[in-house]
Amino acid sequence: xxxxxxxxxxxxxxxxxxxxxxxxxxxxxxxxxxxxxxxxxxxxxxxxxxxxxxxxxxxxxxxxxxxxxxxxxxxxxxxxxxxxxxxxxxxxxxxxxxxxxxxxxxxxxxxxxxxxxxxxxxxxxxxxxxxxxxxxxxxxxxxxxxxxxxxxxxxxxxxxxxxxxxxxxxxxxxxxxxxxxxxxxxxxxxxxxxxxxxxxxxxxxxxxxxxxxxxxxxxxxxxxxxxxxxxxxxxxxxxxxxxxxxxxxxxxxxxxxxxxxxxxxxxxxxxxxxxxxxxxxxxxxxxxxxxxxxxxxxxxxxxxxxxxxxxxxxxxxxxxxxxxxxxxxxxxxxxxxxxxxxxxxxxxxxxxxxxxxxxxxxxxxxxxxxxxxxxxxxxxxxxxxxxxxxxxxxxxxxxxxxxxxxxxxxxxxxxxxxxxxxxxxxxxxxxxxxxxxxxxxxxxxxxxxxxxxxxxxxxxxxxxxxxxxxxxxxxxxxxxxxxxxxxxxxxxxxxxxxxxxxxxxxxxxxxxxxxxxxxxxxxxxxxxxxxxxxxxxxxxxxxxxxxxxxxxxxxxxxxxxxxxxxxxxxxxxxxxxxxxxxxxxxxxxxxxxxxxxxxxxxxxxxxxxxxxxxxxxxxxxxxxxxxxxxxxxxxxxxxxxxxxxxxxxxxxxxxxxxxxxxxxxxxxxxxxxxxxxxxxxxxxxxxxxxxxxxxxxxxxxxxxxxxxxxxxxxxxxxxxxxxxxxxxxxxxxxxxxxxx
Numbered sequence: 001x002x003x004x005x006x007x008x009x010x011x012x013x014x015x016x017x018x019x020x021x022x023x024x025x026x027x028x029x030x031x032x033x034x035x036x037x038x039x040x041x042x043x044x045x046x047x048x049x050x051x052x053x054x055x056x057x058x059x060x061x062x063x064x065x066x067x068x069x070x071x072x073x074x075x076x077x078x079x080x081x082x083x084x085x086x087x088x089x090x091x092x093x094x095x096x097x098x099x100x101x102x103x104x105x106x107x108x109x110x111x112x113x114x115x116x117x118x119x120x121x122x123x124x125x126x127x128x129x130x131x132x133x134x135x136x137x138x139x140x141x142x143x144x145x146x147x148x149x150x151x152x153x154x155x156x157x158x159x160x161x162x163x164x165x166x167x168x169x170x171x172x173x174x175x176x177x178x179x180x181x182x183x184x185x186x187x188x189x190x191x192x193x194x195x196x197x198x199x200x201x202x203x204x205x206x207x208x209x210x211x212x213x214x215x216x217x218x219x220x221x222x223x224x225x226x227x228x229x230x231x232x233x234x235x236x237x238x239x240x241x242x243x244x245x246x247x248x249x250x251x252x253x254x255x256x257x258x259x260x261x262x263x264x265x266x267x268x269x270x271x272x273x274x275x276x277x278x279x280x281x282x283x284x285x286x287x288x289x290x291x292x293x294x295x296x297x298x299x300x301x302x303x304x305x306x307x308x309x310x311x312x313x314x315x316x317x318x319x320x321x322x323x324x325x326x327x328x329x330x331x332x333x334x335x336x337x338x339x340x341x342x343x344x345x346x347x348x349x350x351x352x353x354x355x356x357x358x359x360x361x362x363x364x365x366x367x368x369x370x371x372x373x374x375x376x377x378x379x380x381x382x383x384x385x386x387x388x389x390x391x392x393x394x395x396x397x398x399x400x401x402x403x404x405x406x407x408x409x410x411x412x413x414x415x416x417x418x419x420x421x422x423x424x425x426x427x428x429x430x431x432x433x434x435x436x437x438x439x440x441x442x443x444x445x446x447x448x449x450x451x452x453x454x455x456x457x458x459x460x461x462x463x464x465x466x467x468x469x470x471x472x473x474x475x476x477x478x479x480x481x482x483x484x485x486x487x488x489x490x491x492x493x494x495x496x497x498x499x500x501x502x503x504x505x506x507x508x509x510x511x512x513x514x515x516x517x518x519x520x521x522x523x524x525x526x527x528x529x530x531x532x533x534x535x536x537x538x539x540x541x542x543x544x545x546x547x548x549x550x551x552x553x554x555x556x557x558x559x560x561x562x563x564x565x566x567x568x569x570x571x572x573x574x575x576x577x578x579x580x581x582x583x584x585x586x587x588x589x590x591x592x593x594x595x596x597x598x599x600x601x602x603x604x605x606x607x608x609x610x611x612x613x614x615x616x617x618x619x620x621x622x623x624x625x626x627x628x629x630x631x632x633x634x635x636x637x638x639x640x641x642x643x644x645x646x647x648x649x650x651x652x653x654x655x656x657x658x659x660x661x662x663x664x665x666x667x668x669x670x671x672x673x674x675x676x677x678x679x680x681x682x683x684x685x686x687x688x689x690x691x692x693x694x695x696x697x698x699x700x701x702x703x704x705x706x707x708x709x710x711x712x713x714x715x716x717x718x719x720x721x722x723x724x725x726x727x728x729x730x731x732x733x734x735x736x737x738x739x740x
Contacts, residue, residue: 014244038055041197092118101123132543188619226287230263230281246260254284301631333400468612488503490507522553525547529551564586615738617707692724693730
């Protein structure tokens with residue numbers, strides 16, 4: 001006899017746990033795994049995070065139900081925080097977590113060295129968005145990466161097939177309008193870093209087009225509706241995604257339990273959500289409904305949405321209907337009973353450690369024995385009775401999956417004996433699974449070596465500084481710049497070789513390049529390499545394998561002639577990360593623009609190759625997949641309910657290509673909005689950073705490479721900046737400074 005109530009070939013359902021109560025609700029709703037933060041270094045520092053005691057309790061509770069627990073260490077880490085980060089990893093291993101979600105490459109590399117058996121997942125903050133990024137991460141010790149929320153189904157399928165590692169995607173919850181890991185808006189404007197888990201959500205504030213005198217049609221052009229892919233569950237299963245992630249560590253336990261319950265049902269039944277289920281999800285929380293625009297490669301102004309007071313009331317009512325007090329057993333159980341004449345009754349229960357996934361999973365069994373069955377006088381025990389009593393698992397963490405019965409005819413087994421045998425078997429299996437988790441935890445606690453960074457053999461003291469720059473177009477470069485800068489970068493789509501007597505020209509690779517865009521980018525890169533480009537400014541994990549592949553296709557260009565430079569978009573904030581990137585072949589690095597003077601000095605003094613900083617320019621604040629310009633400058637050809645294919649922005653494209661767009665906030669500050677190749681929007685700061693009159697600060701901070709960013713500047717503006725830099729004078733207008 002066999003029962004089949006569960007199928008195992010499903011993606012992991014991963015739920016947020018911003019508090020212990022949310023963890024209980026997630027597991028009770030049927031989550032295969034939860035992710036949570038410790039008290040330090042996670043991207044939701046304002047959640048009710050877990051200390052060691054609550055983490056141990058949470059892991060024990062989740063494991064008993066067959067759910068995994070992942071701890072987030074997904075922020076940029078500063079040099080002086082390296083010991084704290086490693087201690088957090090050790091503590092997580094001691095508590096028995098099943099993996100770490102990490103954004104900082106250097107910290108991840110160090111953790112992998114000291115706890116090699118603890119799985120590492122690359123956070124969405126690591127900005128991995130294509131198969132190349134997955135390939136790079138696999139080489140660096142990661143087993144899974146969280147793909148950018150902006151990925152389409154086509155991109156997701158490609159990454160699953162070609163990245164060489166597990167792919168996790170967000171399927172439900174809030175959407176950041178900027179590519180994760182590429183947003184400095186909150187940090188630069190309000191001093192609260194999104195890369196440090198303290199985002200103030202400036203994207204949820206009102207903005208209008210520059211010079212707008214009337215109330216704009218859409219006051220919130222950066223605020224996206226929540227994501228929901230509940231209509232696409234069959235496609236997600238078919239794509240082979242390893243994990244489906246629900247956002248919401250700042251949400252209530254009722255929200256978590258309610259959303260997880262719906263998704264659990266959809267996955268188990270392998271179907272798309274109904275209208276009624278979508279309505280229920282929306283009532284639990286949404287911003288004017290949901291969007292799947294990125295997933296469908298169909299972006300429209302209809303993706304925008306905000307919360308109002310009525311929606312908050314609806315959510316409060318919906319949450320009251322969600323039960324979060326009693327976990328529902330969902331760990332599949334194999335049951336085998338043998339009832340034969342002359343031998344003791346035996347019951348074997350078997351389950352895996354985890355409900356889903358292969359990493360660390362194995363089958364655990366427990367067998368218990370009862371009395372020898374007696375010969376029945378009147379009513380022998382039949383198979384239906386055995387099935388009924390042995391599958392009564394309510395109150396446990398299990399649900400019947402398969403039932404095997406071996407039964408001789410004519411035997412009598414009291415129901416009370418069957419119930420007692422079942423309870424004893426469940427207790428024995430619980431104990432066996434606890435022992436297995438303890439063994440797994442012990443293996444992960446075998447520390448192989450210390451991973452503290454060694455003292456550098458280099459020192460920038462006494463090393464001459466030099467200047468580099470990036471421009472958007474060659475027409476912006478005045479003759480004065482050729483002597484002032486050692487190296488001038490141009491974007492891939494506007495690159496031209498240097499003329500005689502001019503500074504060498506480097507090329508900037510686009511920070512985002514989905515797999516569907518790779519052929520275009522590879523062709524453009526091959527062309528500039530064949531035309532003499534030798535210096536490449538990289539900013540994404542996937543750039544390294546992409547460049548290697550392009551070079552292999554051009555045999556007449558020696559690999560050793562190509563010089564790789566690391567952009568500030570790598571968010572380098574500590575020497576473990578800078579050392580790792582330098583080991584990967586980078587000649588020099590621009591450090592995170594979020595580093596204040598003391599932290600900049602800590603890092604710059606260790607190695608002159610990792611001593612670069614932006615000293616002038618409008619800092620890029622947000623890199624947007626959703627076209628902001630169409631929302632700021634709507635035209636008659638762009639309708640709210642008319643989706644726009646990627647790169648098709650109607651008449652607003654003319655504004656986009658001329659770099660004439662800008663948005664204004666409530667205080668009257670204006671932020672230029674630029675086009676980023678192949679077709680994205682880049683929001684830059686209202687004021688430029690400027691250190692032209694702070695040479696002493698740069699010297700004291702040991703900054704060797706001093707980098708200038710020119711975006712909206714005219715030729716005369718550039719000349720004015722260069723003159724101020726030569727004379728070590730201020731610009732004579734409002735500017736920003738490197739934080740003290």
